[in-house]
Amino acid sequence: MTRFADRVAIVTGGGSGIGRATATALVEEGATVAVFDIQPGESQPGITAMTVDIRDPDAVAAAVADVADAHGGIDVLVNAAGIELVADVANTSVDDWDRVQQVNVRGSFLTIRAALPWLESRRGSVVNVASQLALVAAGHFAAYTASKSAVLGLTRSLAIELAPKGIRVNAVCPGAVDTPLLQRQFQHGPGPQGSLEDLIAMHPIGRLGRPEEIARAVLFFASDEASFATGSSIVIDGGYTAA
Numbered sequence: 001m002t003r004f005a006d007r008v009a010i011v012t013g014g015g016s017g018i019g020r021a022t023a024t025a026l027v028e029e030g031a032t033v034a035v036f037d038i039q040p041g042e043s044q045p046g047i048t049a050m051t052v053d054i055r056d057p058d059a060v061a062a063a064v065a066d067v068a069d070a071h072g073g074i075d076v077l078v079n080a081a082g083i084e085l086v087a088d089v090a091n092t093s094v095d096d097w098d099r100v101q102q103v104n105v106r107g108s109f110l111t112i113r114a115a116l117p118w119l120e121s122r123r124g125s126v127v128n129v130a131s132q133l134a135l136v137a138a139g140h141f142a143a144y145t146a147s148k149s150a151v152l153g154l155t156r157s158l159a160i161e162l163a164p165k166g167i168r169v170n171a172v173c174p175g176a177v178d179t180p181l182l183q184r185q186f187q188h189g190p191g192p193q194g195s196l197e198d199l200i201a202m203h204p205i206g207r208l209g210r211p212e213e214i215a216r217a218v219l220f221f222a223s224d225e226a227s228f229a230t231g232s233s234i235v236i237d238g239g240y241t242a243a
Helices: 017-028 057-071 094-122 142-165 180-184 196-201 211-222
Strands: 008-012 032-037 047-051 076-079 125-129 168-174 233-236
Touching: 008 017, 008 057, 008 094, 017 032, 017 047, 017 076, 017 211, 032 057, 047 057, 057 094, 076 094, 076 211, 094 125, 094 142, 125 142, 125 211, 142 168, 168 211, 211 233
Parallel strands: 008 032, 008 076, 032 047, 076 125, 125 168, 168 233
Antiparallel strands: none
């Protein structure tokens, strides 16, 4: 398939996990991709790796402009960058709380705002990666849950605001996906939801998700196949929120 032939995409958090799988899938379907990440990895055919702190408005604006200037515009923006904090609220510092909100919410806001002129000119698409924890709660994840709920709210509000400009804004809400972000939760033993095996058991399908499975949903929303979808979200969580 070449759904993204001649299209230009930016993927934040594209250095690993869901972001990397999304960048790879976009290239396989014909897109030219710029990855924004603190640790973006190596550039490869079709993917330009760019070191960008998405919390920094000046850095984001400059990087987005560089991509648009180099490739003539921007068609797709995928906000996949995210960090997690596992801590009870009494032991969550203000700095830690702010850091999660800055990466997960502020970063999405900044990239969308910077890309608006080019997305409007191309009638482009934004896909935000939220979480199943934007819909249901878990103890010791207050900062993360709040941030992902905000991403979902941001998605819906901007979908209404930007529809007259021809820009669609949607979200994907993954369950537990086998990424470095998830694996770090269990480096020092069980977490608030138990062991990794306990977390897997919370998903009726009986396994973790794979990054490429989430990427396929991102590509659907970003493509013309989803031309009537905006302000929508897809939950891909192996049955976690149904249980």
